[in-house]
């Protein structure tokens with residue numbers, strides 16, 4: 027790994043260094059300081075790894091006032107000799123010759139002075155929680171997964187497309203939207219019927235934050251054939267669950283010439299690739315999270331990589347659920363939208379592996395999904411995962427102009443916002459498919475964290491946008 031950085035060496039590289047005896051400079055934040063009146067041990071972390079570097083300080087050769095400033099949370103620069111460690115737990119340590127304190131952290135008021143805070147408490151200090159082992163690990167894994175997503179698609183020749191964050195269409199149907207406006211809220215312009223006159227707004231119409239890049243993704247797939255988006259999406263759903271955020275990131279590949287089967291193959295291959303990538307590149311962080319929070323994490327990850335996902339019709343899934351020897355909070359019958367408890371029953375209890383559920387009733391799925399010949403179902407596919415429930419939602423898209431229009435009319439979707447989408451079905455339409463992977467749902471699975479608020483640096487949920 028190339029780990030050059032100006033004026034210091036990264037701890038991740040130093041811990042693997044074989045060049046004992048040389049002079050090194052390290053910079054970072056103090057995790058702990060312990061010792062006696064002769065010798066002090068400082069555990070230093072710079073965020074490059076879950077592991078700390080041990081600094082050994084001969085107390086007599088330092089100004090006592092300086093050493094007093096070195097408390098948990100303080101930022102320092104240390105120079106000294108890299109030596110083999112005599113203690114267990116680390117291969118090398120630094121015999122310190124010189125210390126500079128960049129910033130102190132008052133022991134009385136620094137909130138992370140002690141270890142072992144609850145995840146709930148850490149959410150209240152989201153500005154400081156990246157300094158904990160847990161969030162360091164989560165953020166490094168988050169980075170690695172983002173990188174792996176780009177690598178996967180790039181290696182396959184997919185084109186990364188940036189779809190708009192501000193959208194003029196409110197017909198995407200994926201959830202309640204946040205309005206974007208520059209109108210004076212104290213003095214809103216009104217039409218004769220008293221409704222707000224968005225013609226006077228910045229864009230000359232009502233605009234929202236996007237809930238999905240799919241519709242625009244389809245437009246570009248109709249030219250570049252295989253594309254993906256990876257960006258923030260926003261849903262004003264008032265659902266305070268451990269799996270929903272108001273602002274989350276989504277990966278949405280969209281492929282011309284793919285039918286539902288190829289779409290499922292891609293989704294399964296993609297997610298296995300990401301888990302394998304995490305295994306190969308985030309081993310230390312995964313082991314930490316496994317030992318700290320979720321003793322079955324590594325096992326669960328391994329089982330997903332090594333197993334073929336079940337592919338099952340919605341109708342069969344409902345039959346299994348109706349026969350289940352478990353009482354559900356929401357009763358099941360053909361036609362209902364499945365809840366997380368149902369999805370998890372299929373995955374965790376019945377099949378004990380991930381399930382791709384297809385051919386859902388058209389009434390509970392979006393207007394653009396390809397209609398099956400039975401007149402009742404559409405070619406939707408949801409990928410259901412242990413502990414999470416739905417991690418991916420996708421479908422083959424309806425490419426027939428006539429069938430799409432018929433559905434749009436049935437559902438009374440306002441055409442004036444959608445003409446550009448319909449045009450793809452008028453000019454060179456082809457069979458095509460795509461799906462959306464919720465980035466934070468993926469991270470819930472890969473990190474084993476139980477709450478989606480703990481896999482994004484600054485979560486946005488109802489009544490929470492402090493940081």
Ligand code: ATP
Pocket residue numbers: 200201261263269270271272274276416417418419420462463464465466467
């Ligand atoms: P759910 O039924 O779980 O609310 P959905 O069916 O509304 O999800 P889709 O519109 O299919 O979700 O979005 C695609 C993917 O985006 C989902 O499979 C999920 O991984 C993720 N996702 C959806 N809503 C949220 C949210 N509020 N917070 C985080 N991820 C989400």
Ligand code: MN
Pocket residue numbers: 408416418419420
């Ligand atoms: Mn869905």
